Amino acid sequence: MRRKLVRPAVLVGLSAATGWISWSGVALLLPVSLLFPVLWSVATSRKIAALISVGYFLAASRGLPQGVATFYQFDLWPGLLLWLCASLSFVAVHTALWTANARARPFCYLAAIVLMAVPPFGITGWAHPVTAAGVLFPAWGWWGIAAMTAGLLGLVTHTWPAVAMALVSVWLWSAATWTDPILPDRxxxxxxxxxxxxxxxxxxxxxxxxxxxxxxxxxxxxxxxxxxxxxxxxxxxxxxxxxxxxxxxxxxxxxxxxxxxxxxxxxxxxxxxxxxxxxxxxxxxxxxxxxxxxxxxxxxxxxxxxxxxxxxxxxxxxxxxxxxxxxxxxxxxxxxxxxxxxxxxxxxxxxxxxxxxxxxxxxxxxxxxxxxxxxxxxxxxxxxxxx
Missing domain, CATH: 3.60.110.10 (Carbon-nitrogen hydrolase)
Incomplete structure (x- = not known):
């Protein structure tokens, strides 16, 4: 029984760490968020996929409870309630679209990517992994969005180790040549x-x-x-x-x-x-x-x-x-x-x-x-x- 709990606990812990690190406010760390689809895809049940989604989203949006409490000048509980409510759309989408069918999984994850990017679910679509496209594929524009989407779909297939190695190589190259956006003249x-x-x-x-x-x-x-x-x-x-x-x-x-x-x-x-x-x-x-x-x-x-x-x-x-x-x-x-x-x-x-x-x-x-x-x-x- 204890062994059965170890794997889910590790996956949820890794998911929370992924959300925490990637959404820490450092642009070059945004690609860490690409670990989330890997963890989501290796979940062994819909329940575990839900817990992985909860861990990632709550860690990524961890500043919300304190921020809300400061804004309204009251205790932390309303902020915590808003924090949990805001996570519902992300968790619901990724839970509903999780599947044990390996062939269908990329299509399901593509649907999750799109749903969390546009209204109504996209209204609370924070911590979207596609944001990392600007770090991995600077100046690629819409081709960068396409490449990022293809990479995300590859990460939920059985070939994810090879896809991950390719993306890490791109990430390291981008980090080595990174420059901040320019300021417009005048x-x-x-x-x-x-x-x-x-x-x-x-x-x-x-x-x-x-x-x-x-x-x-x-x-x-x-x-x-x-x-x-x-x-x-x-x-x-x-x-x-x-x-x-x-x-x-x-x-x-x-x-x-x-x-x-x-x-x-x-x-x-x-x-x-x-x-x-x-x-x-x-x-x-x-x-x-x-x-x-x-x-x-x-x-x-x-x-x-x-x-x-x-x-x-x-x-x-x-x-x-x-x-x-x-x-x-x-x-x-x-x-x-x-x-x-x-x-x-x-x-x-x-x-x-x-x-x-x-x-x-x-x-x-x-x-x-x-x-x-x-x-x-x-x-x-x-x-x-x-x-």
Whole structure:
């Protein structure tokens, strides 16, 4: 009896270690996630496959309970509940699609890859192994996605040792020649360390300080300067006029996070503002489920939820430059960046407000993910976070 428990325990332990290491916030460690499909495929029953999936996902998303508790300023239990609920789609998909039929297994795993990449399951499709494509196949673009998918399918067949050796060789070569994504000419992302006050403290003094920062940072060399998610608070005609006047006499365009209040709730947006005027540039496609996006509120006739545009505005244009914006949560899931890449953007812009993740690896994971995507598609990358 004890021997029968050893193998499942080892597989679950290895799966948890895989999730922990690969999603530690270091881009070059993302390929460790490719061990998960191997462990999933060698499970001897659906129950063990479920436990392997639980171990991987919970370890990969380990920062969520603490982050949620910090954000809402209450104890750890609600965060733990959200952590477990978020794992349901990943575990359910991989449990339902597990099969003992070796011939059918690659097709089942292909279905799992696709389902966890697109809505509705993809809404919580964190820790997707396909993200490692940018590390293994930099600059390959869509061919890199195809190669990564083929490699993942090979890892769930009986030839997985040979496939794994080939992927490890590619990984080592990539690590030896790795370079970070370039910064676009005359663009700059500004990281802030203003904690929870950013977006909540929206008085005149805060706006003046941000405007002064923009002017000092980008006056001589920068044409476009990005500030983090929610930096402006609510985007109103008064705020717009204040920033237009504040940037008068400069060539700078500031792309800044803000919220736009609607009758039903609010939009989480990026605005572009310069001395010539301001406008909403981008509306977030996928706000954080549960804390921001609460679709049940509309079902109950209530208001206050962030709106999810899901497939809207994958690419926006600013002065002839096509931008693929990713706000915070969108950097953790697959379909927003792939949808944007279908429209051939010139630059990827990733912003976030991660003060609530202090003591966790969440922001580092977001950075690693967008770096991997930028390297895969050989796109310049601009990053701006508040912590």
């Amino acid at each position: 663009w700059r992302g500004v990281d802030l360390d203003l904690g929870p006050s950013l977006g909540r403290e929206t008085g005149l003094h805060r706006h003046h300080k941000l405007i002064q920062l923009v002017r000092e940072t980008g006056f001589t060399k920068t044409a476009v300067l990005a500030l983090p998610e929610s930096a402006l608070g609510s985007w109103t005609p008064t705020v717009e006029r204040l920033w237009i006047d504040g940037l008068a006499g400069t060539p700078i365009t500031a792309i800044v996070g803000a919220t736009v209040v609607t009758e039903e709730g609010y939009d989480n947006v990026l605005v572009a503002v310069s001395a010539q005027g301001g406008n909403v540039l981008y509306q977030q496609r996928m706000p954080v489920p549960g804390s921001m996006w609460q679709p049940w509120q509309s079902w109950l006739g209530q208001t206050g939820s962030a709106r999810a545009d899901v497939f809207a505005n994958p690419v926006v244009e600013l002065d002839g430059t096509r931008i693929a914006p990713l706000i915070c949560y969108e950097q953790l899931i697959v379909w927003p960046v792939l949808q944007s890449m279908l429209h051939d953007p010139d630059v990827i812009l990733a912003v976030g407000n991660g003060w609530w993740t202090a003591g966790t690896s969440i922001v580092d994971i977001q950075r690693a993910s967008v770096i991997a995507w930028a390297r895969l598609f050989a796109r310049p990358l601009v990053i701006s976070f508040n912590t």
